[in-house]
Amino acid sequence: MASSGSVKGFFRQRKNITKPKPKSSSSSSKKSPHHPATFGADVAQPAALISHGSPDLKDGYDEHEDVLRQFDMNMAYGPCLGMSRLARWERAHSLGLDPPKDVEGLLRSGKVRLDCLWDGRV
Amino acid sequence: MESMDIDPENHLQRKQSLYNSMDEKFEIQKEMYRGQQYSQIYFARLHMMRTLLYSLVPNWKPHLPVCTVLGLEEGKECIIVGTLYKQMKLKPSILDEYSKERSATPLVKPHNFMHPDDHLVLEDESGRVKLGGTMITPSVFVTGVVVALHGKETSAGYFLVQDVLDAGLPPQTELPLISGEDKYVVFVSGLSIGSSTCNPLQFQLLVDHITGHLGDEEEQGIAAKIVHVVIAGNSVEIPHGLLNGQNLASKDQSRLSEPIKELDILLTQVAAGLPLDIMPGPNDPANFALPQQPLNRCLFPGSSAYNTFRSCSNPHSFELDNISFLGTSGQNIDDLEKYSEAKDKLAFMERTLRWRHLAPTAPNTLGCYPFTDRDPFLIESCPHVYFAGNQEKYETRLLKGSEGQLVRLICIPKFCETGVAVVVSSCIFSACSKFLGLRTVLVNLKMKTPPTELQNRDLAHVYMHAHLCVYVYMCVCPYSS
Numbered sequence: 001m002a003s004s005g006s007v008k009g010f011f012r013q014r015k016n017i018t019k020p021k022p023k024s025s026s027s028s029s030k031k032s033p034h035h036p037a038t039f040g041a042d043v044a045q046p047a048a049l050i051s052h053g054s055p056d057l058k059d060g061y062d063e064h065e066d067v068l069r070q071f072d073m074n075m076a077y078g079p080c081l082g083m084s085r086l087a088r089w090e091r092a093h094s095l096g097l098d099p100p101k102d103v104e105g106l107l108r109s110g111k112v113r114l115d116c117l118w119d120g121r122v
Numbered sequence: 123m124e125s126m127d128i129d130p131e132n133h134l135q136r137k138q139s140l141y142n143s144m145d146e147k148f149e150i151q152k153e154m155y156r157g158q159q160y161s162q163i164y165f166a167r168l169h170m171m172r173t174l175l176y177s178l179v180p181n182w183k184p185h186l187p188v189c190t191v192l193g194l195e196e197g198k199e200c201i202i203v204g205t206l207y208k209q210m211k212l213k214p215s216i217l218d219e220y221s222k223e224r225s226a227t228p229l230v231k232p233h234n235f236m237h238p239d240d241h242l243v244l245e246d247e248s249g250r251v252k253l254g255g256t257m258i259t260p261s262v263f264v265t266g267v268v269v270a271l272h273g274k275e276t277s278a279g280y281f282l283v284q285d286v287l288d289a290g291l292p293p294q295t296e297l298p299l300i301s302g303e304d305k306y307v308v309f310v311s312g313l314s315i316g317s318s319t320c321n322p323l324q325f326q327l328l329v330d331h332i333t334g335h336l337g338d339e340e341e342q343g344i345a346a347k348i349v350h351v352v353i354a355g356n357s358v359e360i361p362h363g364l365l366n367g368q369n370l371a372s373k374d375q376s377r378l379s380e381p382i383k384e385l386d387i388l389l390t391q392v393a394a395g396l397p398l399d400i401m402p403g404p405n406d407p408a409n410f411a412l413p414q415q416p417l418n419r420c421l422f423p424g425s426s427a428y429n430t431f432r433s434c435s436n437p438h439s440f441e442l443d444n445i446s447f448l449g450t451s452g453q454n455i456d457d458l459e460k461y462s463e464a465k466d467k468l469a470f471m472e473r474t475l476r477w478r479h480l481a482p483t484a485p486n487t488l489g490c491y492p493f494t495d496r497d498p499f500l501i502e503s504c505p506h507v508y509f510a511g512n513q514e515k516y517e518t519r520l521l522k523g524s525e526g527q528l529v530r531l532i533c534i535p536k537f538c539e540t541g542v543a544v545v546v547s548s549c550i551f552s553a554c555s556k557f558l559g560l561r562t563v564l565v566n567l568k569m570k571t572p573p574t575e576l577q578n579r580d581l582a583h584v585y586m587h588a589h590l591c592v593y594v595y596m597c598v599c600p601y602s603s
Contacts, residue, residue: 074245078165082158082177093496095169 042057064112070105072117080116134334134342136396137305139548140367142441145434147498148413150491160485164205164266167497168246171268171478172203174289179203182287183272190250194275202281203270205387206253206263210461213487235460236261244271244281252280258274262473264461266482289478291523294504298444306347308332309440309512310543311354311451312536315388316361316381320538328543329388348545350442351392354404354534355451355509357385367603382407382421390424393431401436403451403512411489412453412481413437413498439497445548448501449509449532454481456512457488468519471510471531475501475521484514507546509534516542520584522547 072080077092077099084106092099106112179188179201212235217314232303240260242253255273265267272285304521310328314320330336333346358381364374392398402417403407416433419426426433434440437450461483474480480499484490504527513533523530535542 032206078169078247079159079161082156082162082492084156087494094495095166096173097169 064106067103068106068112069117071100081118081122083116084114085116086114130317134339134346136334137303137349139305139443139583140441141350141397143432143434144439144441144446146498148435148437148439150413150415152288153491153493155492156494157426158494160490160492162494163485163492163497165247165492166495167266167479167500168205168268168491170497170500171289172246174478175268175270176289178287178289179270180359182270183285184499186272190248191244191246191251194281196275196277197371198384199274199284201270201272202244202246202251204244204250204268206265206267206269207243207245207250208260208265208461210235210239210240210242213310230349233460234463236463242442244269251275253283254278254280255283258283258286261463264458264483265486266484267477267479269477275394288476291475291521291525291527291529292478292501293525294506294523294527294529295444295446297506297528303549304347305443306344306351307350307352307447307546307548308348308543309352309509309511309546310355310537311534312356312538313353313385314356314359314538315385315538316448317359317538319412320359324541325388325537328537329391333391333436348396351396351398352438352447352449352509353389353400354438354449354509355396355401355436356405356536357403357511358382360407386422386424389422389431390428393425393428395430397430397432397440397441399432399434401438401451401511403436404453408436409490412490413486414451439505443548445507446503446505446580447507447509448480448505449507450480450511452512452534453488454483455510455533457481457483461487466517467510467513467533468517468531471508471533472519472521475504475508475529478502504529506530507532508543512536515540516544518544577601 034099068085070090071077072085077088077097083091085103089099089104089107093104107114165243176188177565183201186199186201188203191202191204194200194202207503214235242258242260242263243250244253253271255277257273258271268287270287271281271283272287273281273283278281315322315325327336331341332348332351333343334342334343336345360381360471362376364370364378370378389400391399400417400422404412406414406417407421408417416435418432422431425431437448437454439446439448441447454474455467455470458464458473459467462470464470464473474482478501480501481488485492485497504523506528507530508521509532511534512534515533516535517531517533519531521527521531523529530546532544532546534544537543548557
């Protein structure tokens with residue numbers, strides 16, 4: 001069976017926090033810190049991360065990151081932890097698994113996180 | 123008085139052969155550790171072997187569907203491919219180290235950890251399933267072997283195995299035609315220089331024989347045919363009492379380096395005469411995890427001055443005159459012996475070739491570097507000579523594959539205990555005929571009454587030199603005439 005397509009059905013969808021943007025100061029009460037290693041850490045009332053004049057709510061998560069996370073979660077290419085995404089893509093390529101080319105393009109562009117989803121969190 | 127001048131016509135020349143090292147895949151200098159765990163190497167192994175097994179399944183049972191573990195349906199006969207895991211009751215657990223007190227002696231005494239209750243589980247990325255039935259015996263397999271299984275899932279939830287397919291011997295390049303001159307390769311392992319039981323005169327005797335300082339012209343003629351020497355691990359034995367973490371006194375420091383210095387002196391004598399490969403073993407000053415990296419050349423200031431001296435990795439793969447050799451210092455076979463059983467060590471070696479993996483128990487019970495993109499222990503092409511060092515006794519067999527592969531399996535005994543080195547001859551095809559088997563060559567029996575047990579074996583040389591004995595066995599690689 002394995003997941004040849006998207007794995008969205010498997011894992012609970014992460015809430016897309018870009019959609020409803022809370023505007024008022026109540027949003028500044030529980031901001032996620034920028035470093036993923038502290039995601040979910042019990043830091044009471046961390047200061048809001050203001051970047052370029054507006055609160056940074058995205059935490060580096062956009063549609064590019066979503067594509068890369070799907071690549072991370074895809075079991076066909078092997079475990080993702082402990083390898084950089086590009087190294088994992090290259091391994092999949094050399095083993096003949098035919099990984100998606102757009103993922104390679106994204107990784108080489110340099111604007112995305114090069115480490116896998118769980119890096120630093122596990 | 124005889125003249126001591128060297129007569130140029132009678133001057134014996136040592137034969138030479140073309141050496142080609144194939145150890146690149148065992149090097150770890152280029153690897154960078156990024157915190158990965160062993161799941162990566164298991165994935166690489168499963169993927170490579172599964173691709174291979176999928177190509178073999180249509181020739182085996184073409185009518186059956188192939189599915190993954192999660193795709194199993196109850197009662198439906200199918201084929202699944204995955205990595206075996208053996209659940210062993212007696213396998214030592216790391217947690218024992220915390221429950222018991224620390225002592226200098228190792229907690230686990232090496233012996234066999236098998237138990238009648240051991241069972242096998244097959245695993246792939248999607249899941250795992252317990253294996254049952256009588257067609258698959260847990261005592262034969264170990265964790266880490268990738269196989270294809272034909273069977274069906276039962277209502278009890280386990281997979282009833284009806285047939286097993288392993289990858290079989292890898293393809294082998296054709297053995298080159300030798301022009302007819304015999305060339306010999308000497309294998310020795312377990313010198314254990316520095317140990318209290320090692321007799322230094324024994325190795326000196328072997329070195330003298332190899333370098334042609336021993337015997338009359340006929341003996342020297344045989345020694346002149348030796349083109350290569352391979353030392354398969356455990357060349358030194360550092361006194362264990364010194365390595366307990368305490369600061370060393372200055373006299374202890376010299377005791378620590380004595381064995382290596384002694385080895386270097388002996389190896390200089392060999393390297394001065396012919397090419398020499400030295401492999402690290404479990405007791406040598408090299409890294410612990412496989413693939414063991416070559417011993418540092420700084421340890422051998424005398425021998426490394428010669429370009430004939432080669433420090434090699436363990437496992438070691440090389441070609442001599444296009445005959446391929448592959449072997450280890452014995453850790454892989456010894457580990458198989460702890461977790462499975464077979465008639466003899468050669469049977470373990472045969473299994474590793476049929477499973478196409480040098481060390482299937484790595485990284486489970488055998489230390490291994492966590493490679494991410496490949497598994498360097500996969501055997502891609504079948505060697506002509508396959509050896510394992512540091513075994514209890516000398517054993518050899520000729521193994522035949524289903525596609526005409528022929529492999530000479532050799533167990534190299536521990537030299538410090540047995541005084542036996544193994545000499546492999548390259549002479550194979552004669553122009554007119556080829557037979558399979560061992561050639562018994564009895565050359566120069568210098569003993570008055572040879573012991574009867576040796577007469578029945580393939581004994582070549584027996585030297586008696588001031589009541590020290592070095593028995594050198596000859597086995598033909600891989601055919602005889």
